[in-house]
Amino acid sequence: MTAGQRTTGQRPAGPVDADIVICGAGVAGLAAACALGRLGLDVLLVEKQRYQPPVAKGEVLQPGSLNLLHDWGVLGALEARRAVRLNRLVARRSDGSELLAMDFGQLDTERSWMLAHDYATILECLGESLGPTVRREGGVLVDDLLRDEHGRVAGVRTGGGGREIRARVVLAADGRSSRLRRLSGMTADPVAYGHRLLCLELSGKPPVADEVSAYVTDRGLVMVYPLPDDRIRVYVQVAADELRKADRARLRQWCEALLADVPAIGPLAGALQDGLDSRQLLPVFQFRAPSLVRPGIALIGEAAHGVHPLAAQGMNTAIGDAAALASRLAGADLASRTAADAALRAYETERLERIKGIHTMSHNAARMMTSTSRSGRVFGRRLLSGTARSGRLRYLTTYNMSGLGMRPLGPLDRLVQFGVLPERRAAMPLLGAR
Known part of the structure; x- marks a missing residue:
């Protein structure tokens, strides 16, 4: 024994x-x-x-x-x-422009969307x-x-x-x-990431598309998606002690800095200020x-x-x-x-x-989108942009995210992402596509 x-x-x-x-x-x-x-x-x-x-x-x-x-x-x-259908997962720059859009509608499955x-x-x-x-x-x-x-x-x-x-x-x-x-x-052996996620639930029906938007910013990850009943979920990457003992004035300043760093979420400004009182701070782990x-x-x-x-x-x-x-x-x-x-x-x-x-x-996705070092940000955005340029890699990534199967990207795929090799294969892998 x-x-x-x-x-x-x-x-x-x-x-x-x-x-x-x-x-x-x-x-x-x-x-x-x-x-x-x-x-x-x-x-x-x-x-x-x-x-x-x-x-x-x-x-x-x-x-x-x-x-x-x-x-x-x-x-x-x-x-x-009233679960909400989400049709895309989109990595965006802080100004809202797209880095990589994963459209689940292209998948050959009866239910080609996410649900929140x-x-x-x-x-x-x-x-x-x-x-x-x-x-x-x-x-x-x-x-x-x-x-x-x-x-x-x-x-x-x-x-x-x-x-x-x-x-x-x-x-x-x-x-x-x-x-x-x-x-x-x-x-x-759970390993904690070097950051936490500040979680906010917003109300008031501000404009949000039927998708998960993940903003890759100099301060790290900001993620936004709709929930039922005119609510919005927002996650903001923060350092472990970034908001420790923050009073209302400090939280207001923090929110103003966030909006300045990520102008794309400007329409959520009022709701963000109102949602700070019910925030949750979540540790983030990885293990298997x-x-x-x-x-x-x-x-x-x-x-x-x-x-x-x-x-x-x-x-x-x-x-x-x-x-x-x-x-x-x-x-x-x-x-x-x-x-x-x-x-x-x-x-x-x-x-x-x-x-x-x-x-x-x-x-790998977390490293690409949560790094706050200059080299890490450059590396992550280059990988995202390289994936977006290849219809085949974009489809593979969407398929892997969907839970329908797993076709990991290989070394040659990584070289295509970095632009070292041209994309010479078919636009879609043999996984079935609409």
Whole structure:
């Protein structure tokens, strides 16, 4: 046994309380419950919080996620709640001129757009789509793992050891600081970026296009997109201590400096000043766990990976985790430990490479658009402009962002981006295009 295994209780194999116990009811946990419940599995979803606090995260769904949410019966509920369609992701200069526009309408998919809504509403719609074989309990803190006589994870212990829940498979969906990841002997090393994101929610229906606009400025990233009910989300890159102990006068000065640095967001001036009182300051991390499974347990969502929110990939990757895991468990005899663990290993093999590609793409995008050094700004803007000049690379980048698949750019593509090599290949890759 590993050191992590020695701390946990052991129980012999026997009757189970659920086929699957999912620990954590964020997007990853709820998506897994949706997908596994549709298989007719007996699923128990437990969450330590009774109510979801409001938080600005996970608001933009990519086309690949929309297809899955449609299959799970979630998409209609989001659309009924006035989710906003976003057709493009555009990198812009501070004056608003385009550096690189990714138009999702060119993709060969039934839902060629992004969708934006509040994180709490996305959770609500996922929760409404859980099947009849899914049970859900809030206010349940999982504090240990159960193991059978072979050391295989066989369930969880909750409430300070007062309750044991036996399951054929345990899913850790308990976030970046996952307790279950540590108890299972798996590791991750979250690394903080050198900046934070100031998050503002604006109202008053100022003019904003149906797209995500990411402004690449000398002060770093500024990102703007619409939300339902005439609201606008704004993220502004700030240094860790930039607004520490700032009073109202200091915040007003900071806002005036922001508008001077990014004149394109001038129409939001009044709303920005009004929104400062309800600001959130968010730390930003990146990581990916080197392994996703141990016998009887698997990591999904932020327990397994984290990326910069710029590319809107974190929540969407979690939804992909849930779908991939369900597809592997669908044909497995979960009563057989050997078969169940083989399915978990197949999930790990499939997802590790995909997560690596998404992580690399998101980190590269973050470096291009958040650098505040002169060399970093020049490097990033040259890459963005070079991608925009090539229809093929522009399409590939849009496709990779969409969640429909991953075709990483190679060394020759990088030389085309820098203008060292001319673009000699077809304008569109063989991915299917409208």
